[in-house]
Amino acid sequence: MVVALVVALTRDGRDAVEPRQVEVPRASPGEAAAALASFAAGVEARDTDTLTGLAPEDSPEVEDQLSGIATNAASLDLRDVTARYVDQVGTVSADGTWSGVVEMTWRFRGFDRAPARADVVVSFTRDGDALAIGGFGGSGGSEGRVPLWLRGQLAVARSDSHLVLVDGTQREANDVAERVARGIPVVTKVLPEWSSPVVVEVPASASDLDETLGAAPGTYAGIAAVTAGVGTETGPDAPVHVFVNPEVTDGLRRAGAQVVMSHELVHVATDAVRRPVEPWLLEGFADYVALRDTRLPDRVTLGRAIEAARRDGVPDALPTAADFDTRARDLQARYEEAWLACRIIAERLGERGLVKVYEGAWRGAALADQLESAGLPLEAVTRAWREELRSLLR
Known part of the structure; x- marks a missing residue:
């Protein structure tokens, strides 16, 4: 951009102007x-x-x-x-x-x-x-x-079934790849038809994770991992990857980090990013699959839910979409409550019954109708869920 500067001069008692050209930096x-x-x-x-x-x-x-x-x-x-x-x-x-x-x-x-x-x-x-x-x-x-x-050179681990890219060391990439390799059979035990390849991205920090996903700073600070679209495309073939927050997962024990990865792989397997499933069913089902073969007592797997119930009382209703906001209070308690609800469904209808309910919701059927037709009304699920939470407070 060229700007003309006006310079005032005095000649014979009269004012005159003389333009002078000054070059100003501009975009090209x-x-x-x-x-x-x-x-x-x-x-x-x-x-x-x-x-x-x-x-x-x-x-x-x-x-x-x-x-x-x-x-x-x-x-x-x-x-x-x-x-x-x-x-x-x-x-x-x-x-x-x-x-x-x-x-x-x-x-x-x-x-x-x-x-x-x-x-x-x-x-x-x-x-x-x-x-x-x-x-x-x-x-x-x-x-x-x-x-x-x-962001510069990454550590990469790959196989036919997965691709892992880490802004860190090769050892970190290999560790994440091992979690993916262990998580795939965990998922296929419940969802045997799934065979899609998986991409896992691990930025160097929580703030880098926000930037990778184009989110406001602090959005994923407390989240261990998230399955999300890679860019702005939302079509049926648009890529969906698992994104890991190392600031959270590095503080987990090996079993906890594995559950996180298996949980996210369920989201990949069920195309959760593009399917409008009730949030408590979405997250509870993923945790049900991820925790299915663990041998942890309820006092551990439901520890935060118990703590929240002691403080605030047993909730009247199952968690809502707002309860799963990444910055919501007691977010981990809500995940545990969702898992408990799905476990109750599996106990009453069998594991295939839970999968059938999830698949029906995945195809767009109303969740309440799905449960009603299976002989387990949503009200009965909620009642049993509240009773089980209450029993854990004793």
Whole structure:
């Protein structure tokens, strides 16, 4: 942008003006589009030189990040990578640095049936006569997403059934992969027809998890893991991955971390992200499968639910959708209560009866009608559930 400055002069007692041209830094969408085209081509070609050549001179941190992205492209078998400039974000700084929203697509071949799509904030900076890429992501994690594969070189563990990518060590990736491998047969014991591959992403921190999912800071701070869409696409083939919060799972014992992973794999197996199932049934069923073969006493598996009931009294009704908000009070107690309700259904109708009820709700049938037709009205489930909670307080 060129700005004309007006300079007042005095000549023969009269005022005159003389315009002077001053060059002000401005965004260059055309140059940004060209840099992004080189970036996408470099990722598709797994070309380290092309990608590191997009880093600003004397910026080893960005160069390492872009080199790591080239490594990720190979280890994750990234495909269908595109990067389209959309619009400028904010203003251009005095040194010519600015940010833009970029629509990106990507897919992990062999695991994602269709590409993910998301808006990513990319930083651009002048590098002599060229425009360089200065990084990914907005300030405070509130602008767009930062896909995990853009954070630099990741540790990767893969097999025919699963792909694990971790912003951490190879040992951490292997540990997570072992949990996935142990969790798959846990799920297929109850859901034998499931055979879909699984992708698990583990950012370095809870705040990075929020950025990976494009969520407000703090959204997933207290959540051990979540199964979610990778980007903004919601179609039947849009990728759905498991995302792990290491700040929570690292504090769990081995058995607890395994239950978390098995729980999330149930969500993958039942396509829970795209199916409108009653939240208590959704979460309770996942915990029922994950805990099915454990030998823990109720005082352990229902410990937080018991604590909440002692403090506030036995709830009048099963947990609602609001109770499962990631920042809700006593969230873990609500999960335990949901599991207890599903266990009661399995005790009264048998495990296949519980699966049948879940599958009916999964197909869109009213849950109350499903239970009624099975001979176990929802009111009876709630009554038995309250009685069992009350008995645990004695």
